[in-house]
Amino acid sequence: MTAHTPRTDAATITARIAQIPHLPMDSLWALWDEHFDERPNHHHRTWLESRLAYKIQERALGGLKSSVRRKLEEIGETGILPRQLRRDADRLLPGTVLTRMYDDIEHRVLVRGPFDFDYRGQRFKSLSAVARHITGTHWSGPVFFGLKSGDKKKEPA
16 A cells, blocks of 8 residues: 555635635634634625635645735735736636625626626626626726726826
8 A cells, every 4th residue: 555645636626615605604714713823803704705715725736936925015015016917907817706895885796708797697798887887887897896097197118
């Protein structure tokens, strides 16, 4: 009999993450306690779910490189995405979920593909159409969801 090294099984990780939104709160907190040393001061379920999903993936697949972590911390401190990342934000990958708080309600949009967005089971051809549906007024979808600045000034090349 040979020693068996546990391998990371993507299907298992995916299944664990897919179960998180269906867990009752006591089970969600138990899972939180398995992965984190302390509980947050707030109890926003969606926030808890996203942090748990990340932590499960991080433990199974490894964390971010320190250079990437530093860059993300820099972006978090300044709130400004580097120009290349702003351009890349225009090319959203299918499966991406965009979240925006508006009128004290969290709105989540699933990117299904180019010109294909799902908001609460309804399909839209653009983020601007989703933003208009949510707000009742004209909005740039990328600005509404924080993918672009609303500043009209052109950036230097």
